[in-house]
Every structure is written in C-alpha cells, then in structure tokens.
Amino acid sequence: MSRLDNKTILITGASSGIGKSTAYEFAKVAKVRLILGARRLPAIEEIAKDLTSKYGVSVLPVKLDVSDLESIPKVVENLPQEFADIDVLVNNAGFAVGVDRVQDLKMDDAVRMVTTNVLGLMAMTRAVLPLYYKKGKGDIVNVGSIAGRESYPGGSVYCSTKSAVAQFTSALRKETIDTGVRVMEVDPGQVETEFSMVRYSGDHEKAGNVYKGYEPLIPEDIAEVIVFAVSRRPNVVIADTLIFPNQQAGAYHLYKQT
Numbered sequence: 111m112s113r114l115d116n117k118t119i120l121i122t123g124a125s126s127g128i129g130k131s132t133a134y135e136f137a138k139v140a141k142v143r144l145i146l147g148a149r150r151l152p153a154i155e156e157i158a159k160d161l162t163s164k165y166g167v168s169v170l171p172v173k174l175d176v177s178d179l180e181s182i183p184k185v186v187e188n189l190p191q192e193f194a195d196i197d198v199l200v201n202n203a204g205f206a207v208g209v210d211r212v213q214d215l216k217m218d219d220a221v222r223m224v225t226t227n228v229l230g231l232m233a234m235t236r237a238v239l240p241l242y243y244k245k246g247k248g249d250i251v252n253v254g255s256i257a258g259r260e261s262y263p264g265g266s267v268y269c270s271t272k273s274a275v276a277q278f279t280s281a282l283r284k285e286t287i288d289t290g291v292r293v294m295e296v297d298p299g300q301v302e303t304e305f306s307m308v309r310y311s312g313d314h315e316k317a318g319n320v321y322k323g324y325e326p327l328i329p330e331d332i333a334e335v336i337v338f339a340v341s342r343r344p345n346v347v348i349a350d351t352l353i354f355p356n357q358q359a360g361a362y363h364l365y366k367q368t
C-alpha cells in the first residue's frame with residue numbers, strides 16, 4: 111500500500127456511511143493526509159480526532175455543502191498549504207429523499223437531489239482539475255449506484271442523478287485520456303448506512319424495512335473497493351465497478367427463483 115503514502119485525499123460526505131468508512135480505510139493502510147468534507151462539522155471533527163489518534167494521520171475537517179456550488183472553488187482554493195496539493199478526490203456526498211411517484215414529486219426535493227448528487231459532484235471535479243492537469247496526474251472516484259444502471263418505481267429522480275454521474279464520469283474519462291488523470295466510478299448496491307434514514311426522513315421502521323430479510327453490504331465493503339482502485343499502479347484504471355450484497359442482482363434485492 112506504499113503507493114498511497116503521502117497522498118492528499120479529499121472525501122466529500124465524510125461524516126457518515128461510505129465516506130466515513132473510506133476515510134478510515136485510507137488511514138488504516140497508508141500515511142495519507144485526509145480532507146474530510148460534510149455539512150455536519152462536529153461529526154467530521156470527531157472523526158478527524160479519532161483518525162489522528164488511532165492512525166497518526168493528518169486530517170483536516172472542512173465544512174462543505176456541495177450543493178452550494180459557488181462555495182466550492184473557494185473551499186478548494188483556501189485549503190491550507192499542507193492540504194492544498196490534492197491527489198485523490200472521492201466524490202461521495204449524495205442522498206435520496208422520498209419514494210414519490212412522478213405525479214407526486216416534490217420539486218424542491220428533486221432540485222436538492224440534482225444539485226447535490228450531480229451539480230455538486232461536477233463542481234467539485236471542476237475545482238480540482240486545473241491542479242491535476244498541471245501535475246499530470248490525480249484521481250477522481252465518483253460514487254454512483256446500481257440506481258444509475260437500473261431504475262425502480264419511486265426512484266425516478268435519484269436514479270436519474272446516478273445515471274448522470276455515470277455519463278459525466280464516462281465523458282470525463284475520455285477528456286482526460288492523455289493527461290495522466292484517472293477517473294473511476296464505484297457503484298454500490300444496498301449498503302446499510304444513514305442513507306435510508308435520510309430517504310425516509312428519519313422514519314426508523316421504513317428505513318429498517320429496506321434491509322429486512324437479507325444481509326446488506328456494510329460501508330467498509332465499498333471503502334475497501336475505493337482504496338483498492340486508487341492504490342493500483344498509475345497505468346491501471348479500475349474504471350467501473352458494481353458491488354452487490356450476495357442476495358442482490360439488480361435494483362432490488364432478493365430476486366427469488368419461482
């Protein structure tokens with residue numbers, strides 16, 4: 111894992127779930143510098159303290175709302191010198207809210223999902239690219255979803271946002287082909303995180319039902335894949351991965367034989 115030593119890694123949505131686990135996974139395996147971004151600053155400050163005390167890595171918690179598109183270039187430009195030379199961007203921040211059918215869509219929710227999951231990811235990417243082009247290297251890992259590959263009723267907006275992530279990622283990989291920049295996408299299936307609590311606005315029962323009757327992935331499963339992808343030789347691009355729990359083979363889990 112020495113390939114990761116001295117790398118500066120920026121993770122969005124690092125206060126919980128996959129982003130938080132990814133921070134721990136990087137810290138466990140290498141002497142990295144971590145920039146943890148999320149809206150809940152106290153949560154990432156706590157994680158930063160724990161990572162430094164357990165693994166001795168330098169961690170910078172940064173209050174970051176990726177849906178505040180104008181703030182993003184400033185956040186990246188104003189990083190302290192020790193953290194300014196970003197090597198890896200993990201575009202992980204994202205969410206779904208509600209399972210409304212199209213005729214009942216709340217347009218405010220749709221705007222929030224599109225702004226965070228798509229435009230925020232685009233703005234973060236745009237903010238690091240000049241540095242990457244100057245260095246002739248740099249990694250971008252976009253967290254997509256099975257939902258970007260297969261839709262389901264009640265997921266029209268969320269699935270659309272993740273499809274947009276996939277197309278953006280694919281176009282960017284082509285644009286960066288001769289630059290040394292690596293563009294990767296990691297698409298999880300069902301992972302037990304705060305995702306369903308957010309989707310069902312804190313309704314424990316509805317959120318719990320999502321993971322009933324089968325064993326979902328844990329966020330560490332995705333974190334391990336992200337760290338594996340980034341730690342390959344510079345000539346290797348793990349372009350696209352889809353990770354399911356063993357009882358999922360599409361947008362839904364448990365496709366039972368009839």
Ligand SMILES: NC(=O)c1ccc[n+]([C@@H]2O[C@H](COP(=O)([O-])OP(=O)(O)OC[C@H]3O[C@@H](n4cnc5c(N)ncnc54)[C@H](OP(=O)(O)O)[C@@H]3O)[C@@H](O)[C@H]2O)c1
Pocket residue numbers: 122123124125126127128129147148149150151153174175176177178202203204205206226253254255256297298299300301302303304305306308329
């Ligand atoms: N869980 C799954 O089954 C699953 C499956 C496929 C893909 N994914 C994707 O995986 C990614 C991580 O989700 P998760 O499952 O780990 O859910 P999670 O536990 O709810 O974590 C989501 C993270 O995103 C952050 N976030 C949300 N809005 C943000 C914003 N505007 N600006 C900055 N950070 C923001 C949250 O932090 P703050 O609230 O502190 O800002 C939190 O740290 C998402 O892109 C999600 O779509 C999840």
